Amino acid sequence: MNDQMAENDIILRSLDLFKEAFPGRINQILKSKEGGKKIVGTLCLYVPDELIYACGADRVILCGGRSAPIEAAEEYLPRNLCPLIKSSFGSVIDQKCSKTKSCPHFGMVDLIVAEATCDGKKKMYELLDKYIPTHVMDLPQKPENQNALEYYIKELESLKDVLENLTGNKITDTQLRNEIKSANETRKLLRAIYELRKSDSPPIRGTEILKVVQQMHFLSPDEFKKNLVLLLDELNVTKREFSGPRIMISGCPMAAGNMKVPEIIENQGGLIVVEESCTGTRAFWDLVDENKEPMRAIAERYLKIPCACMYPNERRINQILQLAGDFNVDGVVYYTLQFCHGYNVEKYRVGEALKKSGIPLLSIESDYSGADTEQIKTRVDAFLEMLE
Amino acid sequence: MISIGIDVGAATTKAVVLRDNEIAGYAIIPTGFDFRQAGEAAYREVLSNCGIGESEVGKILATGYGRSSIGFAEKTISEITAHARGVGYLIPAAHTIIDIGGQDSKVIITENGKVVDFLMNDRCAAGTGKFLEYTAKALEISLNELGTLALVSKHPAKISSMCTVFAESEVISLRAQKIKKEDIAAGLIESIILRTITMVKKLGIKHEVAFVGGVAKNPGVVKAFEKALDTKVQLPEEPQITGALGAALVV
Ligand code: SF4
Ligand code: SF4
Numbered sequence: 001m002n003d004q005m006a007e008n009d010i011i012l013r014s015l016d017l018f019k020e021a022f023p024g025r026i027n028q029i030l031k032s033k034e035g036g037k038k039i040v041g042t043l044c045l046y047v048p049d050e051l052i053y054a055c056g057a058d059r060v061i062l063c064g065g066r067s068a069p070i071e072a073a074e075e076y077l078p079r080n081l082c083p084l085i086k087s088s089f090g091s092v093i094d095q096k097c098s099k100t101k102s103c104p105h106f107g108m109v110d111l112i113v114a115e116a117t118c119d120g121k122k123k124m125y126e127l128l129d130k131y132i133p134t135h136v137m138d139l140p141q142k143p144e145n146q147n148a149l150e151y152y153i154k155e156l157e158s159l160k161d162v163l164e165n166l167t168g169n170k171i172t173d174t175q176l177r178n179e180i181k182s183a184n185e186t187r188k189l190l191r192a193i194y195e196l197r198k199s200d201s202p203p204i205r206g207t208e209i210l211k212v213v214q215q216m217h218f219l220s221p222d223e224f225k226k227n228l229v230l231l232l233d234e235l236n237v238t239k240r241e242f243s244g245p246r247i248m249i250s251g252c253p254m255a256a257g258n259m260k261v262p263e264i265i266e267n268q269g270g271l272i273v274v275e276e277s278c279t280g281t282r283a284f285w286d287l288v289d290e291n292k293e294p295m296r297a298i299a300e301r302y303l304k305i306p307c308a309c310m311y312p313n314e315r316r317i318n319q320i321l322q323l324a325g326d327f328n329v330d331g332v333v334y335y336t337l338q339f340c341h342g343y344n345v346e347k348y349r350v351g352e353a354l355k356k357s358g359i360p361l362l363s364i365e366s367d368y369s370g371a372d373t374e375q376i377k378t379r380v381d382a383f384l385e386m387l388e
Numbered sequence: 389m390i391s392i393g394i395d396v397g398a399a400t401t402k403a404v405v406l407r408d409n410e411i412a413g414y415a416i417i418p419t420g421f422d423f424r425q426a427g428e429a430a431y432r433e434v435l436s437n438c439g440i441g442e443s444e445v446g447k448i449l450a451t452g453y454g455r456s457s458i459g460f461a462e463k464t465i466s467e468i469t470a471h472a473r474g475v476g477y478l479i480p481a482a483h484t485i486i487d488i489g490g491q492d493s494k495v496i497i498t499e500n501g502k503v504v505d506f507l508m509n510d511r512c513a514a515g516t517g518k519f520l521e522y523t524a525k526a527l528e529i530s531l532n533e534l535g536t537l538a539l540v541s542k543h544p545a546k547i548s549s550m551c552t553v554f555a556e557s558e559v560i561s562l563r564a565q566k567i568k569k570e571d572i573a574a575g576l577i578e579s580i581i582l583r584t585i586t587m588v589k590k591l592g593i594k595h596e597v598a599f600v601g602g603v604a605k606n607p608g609v610v611k612a613f614e615k616a617l618d619t620k621v622q623l624p625e626e627p628q629i630t631g632a633l634g635a636a637l638v639v
Binding site for chain 2: 360
């Protein structure tokens, strides 16, 4: 027991690299911006990075996971709105209107490429456009419809035009293929790391991996990939072995800064082995087919993302069941942000499907405040005791 | 072997002494401001109630909202597991446990004494003992009177607000309309159980149903549950101690 604990204290050097790289990344973007590079901000996984990079622009993610900017946002947005939307918007307002400059990302953005996902975000984008030019890409809400793919390809073509106008560069097929290849490498690395979590005693905790995935869109793709390689190497040789009831987190994204629920789960003795979320599997699961015409291949891959704003979303339920089996999950913590109707409503069907497979579900709805920490702890304790 | 379970709730703290798997005695005290002090006070009181010296105590387990403040406990468990154990001991036939305390309400489904599912409302006073306390005040009666008064009502008033603050003003306006006190009392009780009934239905009722927690001492609420669930509700002799008992039962 003591031996094992000591070995689990082994620090993975590569985990720090992700954190340490962030300040340097900000400077790098600022410098390249001075050199004329255009900076694109995104807020959702449906916007293909490949197009942005192929156009010679750089990309930053604007999703907010911190509670600080929410107050500023509530001068414009209703209180009863998803905290992710408020936090993201609040950061922009803060950058543009105050001297505190909370998040250095927001001030550098030349164009926001947004997407028609949930209602709250769409309406927020209308306001956002007043501060930073915002291009909203439409999404077919019934992705399995016959013409959905063609429609999405057209939207991507328009996005391509917008990006080309912004940068003055043309996106060539070769560049696009290179970016696809590079992004696929990152996806494969993440899948290889997740593969290790399938083991009976995974070498890494969920809270550690979450902080890595949260950095995915903050760091430059090359740096992120380089660090993933180091992490995978380290994990392959480490003697760390974690145990505890095996938990899957499923639901809303946990943007950087939002660690409350996973930290409670692992502090109370659970072990998160997989996250079905946009800061988890949805961010990298499917590859872009490198043998197909690039725009079509990109469209196919991105349209597969099983977000709760889509209808029907059977594919998400199937994905959850598949992951629960593959990662040998004991219980699912269904995480929703307050007022996120899509994921909140979908919870019922997910719960029914899991029940049929005999997998218990604990539902936690929360915001970015710390007010409910004790209540969440009680639920999590009871859930873990139930799984033991 | 003597083990002691301490349940530090938001409103009351309970302690149970278990001697060779038999309840030897218990204590119930108001929690007050300091969880740790409340835990210690309940511990001392239960020891003196049972005439036990500290050296005889084998183990101490804590549960409840303030469980982590009880530094002298060997181990803590959640109140959900604790209630399931405690009720399993007292009423083995019970598989649906309704617990309504001062600040929260929960429904637990068990199988062979183990928790298999649960739901909890602890985010607002709606549907908890606090709700009844506030609204009884608006009726200018005591909590006990509220329960007994409700029993004689023939036409419970409709209270549409589940929120404590709004319900209070609704009570005042019903009084202005000269609605009978007993009908308002019964209406309040029907409204407090609504949320809990929804939780029971969500989980799917499994017979028998046991009702524990401070609010289970209110006969009006018990009757309302039996009517709404269309089944008899089992009550332990002392419904407030099942959490502490369950903690004491943990090995
Ligand atoms: S949850 Fe849906 S809307 Fe939010 S980032 Fe993910 S795909 Fe986009
Ligand atoms: S978490 Fe839900 S409500 Fe919030 S932005 Fe994502 S889809 Fe919209």
